[in-house]
Amino acid sequence: MNEIKAIEATQMKSNPGQFKVGDTVQVHFKIIEGKTERIQIYEGLVIAMKNSGVGKTFTVRKNSYGVGVERVFPLHSPRIAKVEVMRPGKVRRAKLYYIREKIGKAAKIKELIIKKNAHAPAAAAKNTEAAQS
Numbered sequence: 001m002n003e004i005k006a007i008e009a010t011q012m013k014s015n016p017g018q019f020k021v022g023d024t025v026q027v028h029f030k031i032i033e034g035k036t037e038r039i040q041i042y043e044g045l046v047i048a049m050k051n052s053g054v055g056k057t058f059t060v061r062k063n064s065y066g067v068g069v070e071r072v073f074p075l076h077s078p079r080i081a082k083v084e085v086m087r088p089g090k091v092r093r094a095k096l097y098y099i100r101e102k103i104g105k106a107a108k109i110k111e112l113i114i115k116k117n118a119h120a121p122a123a124a125a126k127n128t129e130a131a132q133s
Contacts, residue, residue, distance in 0.1 A: 008054040013076050019058075021046050021096060022089030022109050027060060027073055028081040039081055042071060045089070045109065047096040061099065068100060088112040 019025050027042045044062030047070070051057060056075040061068060073080060089109040099107050 011054055011076060016075050017083035017085075019046060019083055019085045020089075021049055021094060022091035022112075023085050024087040024089065024109075025060065026084045026086055028083070029073070030079045030081055043086065044069075044071075045096070045099065047099055049094075088114070 023046050024044065025046055028039050029042055031038050031040045042060060042062070044060040046058055047061050048059040049056070050059075054076050057072050058075060059070055059072050061070045063069070088111065090112040091109060096109075099109075
């Protein structure tokens with residue numbers, strides 16, 4: 001049993017990315033075609049996160065030419081180059097499956113507004129220390 005946990009620990013990413021359900025993300029996914037390798041970007045809304053540990057997955061949904069497309073990505077996969085948060089979302093649910101039935105504006109998620117002055121006190125403290133030096 002400890003051997004399995006040791007193997008799983010080596011396969012886990014140290015910093016898989018800080019995103020949550022409701023965020024609009026860009027997943028940079030490595031595609032291998034024969035001998036060539038390229039990175040394809042998949043942008044959409046994170047509607048679910050499942051499991052934990054090495055088997056953790058997240059589901060991303062986007063509209064492609066008027067058709068809803070969902071893709072499940074393993075979080076700790078070596079094929080995921082990076083996950084960028086494009087727009088943080090403000091939601092109150094863990095799974096956003098209800099978005100599947102929504103069309104147009106109804107399918108939008110509110111954006112989480114982060115106050116800029118939250119970082120200002122820390123920056124102001126650094127500026128005063130620099131000024132005193």
